Amino acid sequence: MITTPSDPRRAELAHVRATNRAVVLRCVREQAPCSRADIAAATGLNKTTVSSLVSELLERRLLREIGMTGNRVGRPAMMLTLDGASYAAIGIEVNVDHLTAVAVDLAGQPVLSWRRSFPGATERGPRSVTAVAALARRVIARTERDGRQVLGLSVAVPGLVDPHGRVSDAPGLGWRDVDVVGDLTRALREPGFLVDVGNDANLAALAEHRFGPHAGVSDLVYLTGEAGLGAGMIVDGRLRRGSAGYGGEAAHIQIDPAGPLCRCGRRGCLEALAGIGAVVRRASANGDEPDARDGTVPFSDLEPEVDEVVARARAGDRQVLAALEAAGRDLGAGVAVLVNLLNPRTVVLGGHYAALAPWLLPAVDKELQERAAVPGGGGCQVVASTLQRDAAALGGAARVLEAVDAGRLPFD
Amino acid sequence: MITTPSDPRRAELAHVRATNRAVVLRCVREQAPCSRADIAAATGLNKTTVSSLVSELLERRLLREIGMTGNRVGRPAMMLTLDGASYAAIGIEVNVDHLTAVAVDLAGQPVLSWRRSFPGATERGPRSVTAVAALARRVIARTERDGRQVLGLSVAVPGLVDPHGRVSDAPGLGWRDVDVVGDLTRALREPGFLVDVGNDANLAALAEHRFGPHAGVSDLVYLTGEAGLGAGMIVDGRLRRGSAGYGGEAAHIQIDPAGPLCRCGRRGCLEALAGIGAVVRRASANGDEPDARDGTVPFSDLEPEVDEVVARARAGDRQVLAALEAAGRDLGAGVAVLVNLLNPRTVVLGGHYAALAPWLLPAVDKELQERAAVPGGGGCQVVASTLQRDAAALGGAARVLEAVDAGRLPFD
Known part of the structure; x- marks a missing residue:
């Protein structure tokens, strides 16, 4: 956005125009196909303003005209829709042993989905960012070869991210105080579009809120079922990250002080009892419940182990079924x-929880009903994610589209 | 606000004017004394618009002129301030054994503070609302006699409040499914100003956010230390109540499944261990820790008991000091x-916790540091409320001022 401190009035007008442009884009995204008159009616902007903004957005290939319609009351009108072909928003998830990259068009339709292995926990900060940058370059190159301009790139990391884009701690990756945004921007040679980083649970919540079957729900919590456990919170329609960006740390809610040892040193934390590592351990433990510090290597992805648990549950293995219920x-x-604290409408179980949901959900529901302060859990529904395991990467792309919604366009 | 469905354009303009009026009022509240030019510079509104809005606000006695100033660069200008004398916002807290009423002027300065006893738990819904209405009428009469117009009235209730102003459950009052807004509006004979009801913790959080020493902090949690325990949450600068208005139910977070019995039927809930009733029981129990169902009558206010605990703690009674630390x-x-979930900047311990804070806070801090996912608790500070025990009633008044901030004026 143009801001000229010496001329606040011009800056103000540029700001108003950017805001109105965003209003028009959002209106078309939600109501397409629609005419200029429809947009004016829906937004309260006058028709001249709408025409001028639409012209600009057509020129930038953010909108396109799809022909006249006469199938309505009144004069035939030229109908508009988002131009899906010209832009892409990129999201990359850094997981403990793989990277996932997705790209979506302006309307949120997927145009690319890649996964490659990544020796997360064995490398250290800067080198790992180099691997992320290498993948990002390939995705950008492919996107541009397909004739799409990149709107931005946002990276999801399983760890604490401060408001300045530094990853202060991502234990699964061995990253401490890594300037992901700075390193990536330099590695991509100042690409001119938005480069951002966020916590994986936060971005996954954003993806559910934008792309999932419960999209648009005002209050939604996403729980990651990856190597770690974290929560992303949509409150009153927006992602909330707390005063320093560290909200959603659900892993170490203590459920039972007499429970198994957790990697944090205390006992009976939620992650030690019901994180994916704990679920696998409990299902494989012949009845006794080992500590989080025993058994599986910390921070491996556990995909084969989860597959094995699912197979045994499907086969009706009683011990596994009992462990999943517990x-x-x-x-x-x-x-x-x-x-009880957030009164969400929807809680989404993501990552590996989704595959285990048929056996976990009945017990989760039962416990929730017993513990809810309000009958029926205040209207809350617990569901499994349907975004496969791409939620965090899709959330990165959603972050970029959110910036466009707010009026931020590349090369503005 | 005037909305004429047949003329959306006029409705739109009325809406813009109400919004701009609110912008001007908020600007003066934050920056007074200030001139019309100051307001134009701070808000980005043009000077003609500001002049017109200021004229209207002067006429309605929401602003007043306090004389020219020459003590600045440039021409002398007429300075403006909020007109404290003409309006009042009223808040009433319904506690288990007393009612508190406060009134504040437009600038938030207190103009009235009353407390009267109230046999909360022995009466039932409709009669109790009658008692609230009787007090409200007296406060309104006094306010009007002092030459103030009432901007609105909001009632704080220790219980679950749905978004339509019905109290679905307030166990300490014996209220179930009480239409407080409807009953009160009828009892006050459709008074023409805002009549509202809210959860006591939510409104107390609003009061801290507007009037307390941590006013304006973007993320703040208030914990009630009354007969019950509840949380009010300011997230990203606004009170958040969840999808159905039931957020902040912190009482039954289970701290220890092997702990004392709670009135909810489970063991070791936060309220059973550290609610005010539990604190009093633990301090009086000669070392053993009785269940929440034993001992003191549930839902009495406990003021004498708290005073006794404070006196014994001051005197250095070791058993009391150990109980308070635990x-x-x-x-x-x-x-x-x-x-860990919300990453607030400030947690305020309210109600009776404030009197007990000198002995509770060191242990709270210690435990928080040990359990925080982020070193230093993500920058969080735990403090005692300084709003005495008026926070919830003040929050009712804050709620009314918030409606004015949003452009809602009485008799608009």
């Missing part, structure tokens, strides 16, 4: 804390 | 859950 009860105790 | 640790465990 873990589901503990997960439900954690969900109840979130529900 | 209760403080448990309270800290609950605060840690809030801090």
Whole structure:
């Protein structure tokens, strides 16, 4: 956005125009196909302003005309829709042993989805960002070869991210105090578009809120079922990250002080009882419940182990079913804390939880009903994510589209 | 606000004017004394618009002129301030055994503070609302006799309040499904100003956010230390109540499944361990820790008991000091859950907690530091409320001023 401190009035007008442009874009995204008159009616902007903004957006290929319609009351009108072909928003998730990259067009339709292995926990900060940058360059090159301009790139990291784009701690990656935005911007040679980083749970919540079957719900909590456990919170329609960006740390809610040891040193934390590592351990433990510090290597992805648990549950293995029910009860105790505090409409179980949901959800629901301060959990529904395991990467792309919604266009 | 469905354009203009009027009022509240030119510079509105809005606000006695100033660069200008003398916002808290009424002027300065006893738990819904209405009428009469016009009235209730102003459950009052707004509006004979009801913790958080020493902090949690325990949450600068208005139910966060029985039927809930009733019980229990169902009558105000605990703590009674430290640790465990999820800048301990804070706070802090996912608790500070025990009633008044901030004026 142009801001000329010496001429506040011009800056103000540029700001008004950017805001109105965003209003028009959002209106078309929600109501397409629609005419200029429809936009004026829906937004309260006058027709001259709408025409001028639409012209600019057509020129930038953010909108396109799809022909006249006569199938309405009144004069035939030229109908508009988002121009899906010209732009792409990129999201990359850094997981403990793989990177996921997605690109979506302006309307949120997927145009690319890649996964490649990534030795996360064995490398250290700067080199890992180099690997992320290498993947980003390939995605950007492919996107541009397909004739799309990149709107921005946002990276999801399983760790604490401060408001300045520094990852202060991502234990699964061995990253401490890594300037992801700075390193990536330099590695991409100041690309001129938005480069951003966010916590994986936060971005996954954003993806559910924009692309999932519960899109648009005002209050939604996403729980990551990856190597770690974290919460992303949509409150009153927006992602909330707390005063320093560190909200959503649900892993170490203590469910039972007499429970198994957690990697944090205390006992019975939600992650130690019902994180994916704990679920796998409990299902494989022949009845006793080992500590989080025993058994599996910390911070591996656990995909083969989860597949094995799912296969045994499908086969009706009683020990596995009992373990999943017990873990589901503990997960439900954690969900109840979130529900009683935040009163969300929807809690989404993401990552590996989605594959385990058929066995976890009944126990989660039962525990939630028992612990909810309001009958029925205040109207809350607990569901499995349907975004496969792409939610965090899709959330990166959603972050970029959110910036466009707010009026921020590349090369503005 | 005037809305004429047949003329959306006029409605739109009325809306713009109301919004701009609110912008001017807020600007003067924050920056007074200031001139019309100052307002134009600070808000980005043009000078003609500002002059017209200021004229209207002077006429309605929401602003007043306080004389020319020459003590500045440039021409002398007429300075403006809020007109404190002409309006009042009223808040009433319904506690288990008393009602508190406050009135503040437009600038938030207190103009009235009353307390009267109220046999809350022994009466039932409709009659209790009658008692609230009787007090409200007296406050309104006094306010009007002092030459102030009432901007609105908001009532704080220790219980679950739905978005339509119905109290679905307030166990301390014996209220279930009481239409407080409807009953009160009828009892006051459709008074023409805003009549509203809210949860006591939510309104107390609003009061801290507007009137307290941490006013304006973007993320703040208030914990009620009354007969019950509840949380009010300011997130990203606004009170958040969840999808159905039931957020902030912190009482039954389970701290220890092996802990004392709670009135909810489970064990070791935050309220059973560290609610005011529990603190009093623990301090009086000669070392053993009785259940929440034993001992004191539920839902009495406990003011004499708290005074006794404070006196014994001041006198250095070791058993009381040990009990307060233990209760403080448990309270800290609950605060840690809030801090890890919401990452607030400030947690305010309200109600009776404020009097007990010198002995509770060190243990709360210690436990929080041990349990915080981010070193230093993500920058969070736990403090005692300084609003005496008027926070919830003041929050009712803050609610009314918030409506004015949003452009809602009485008799508009």
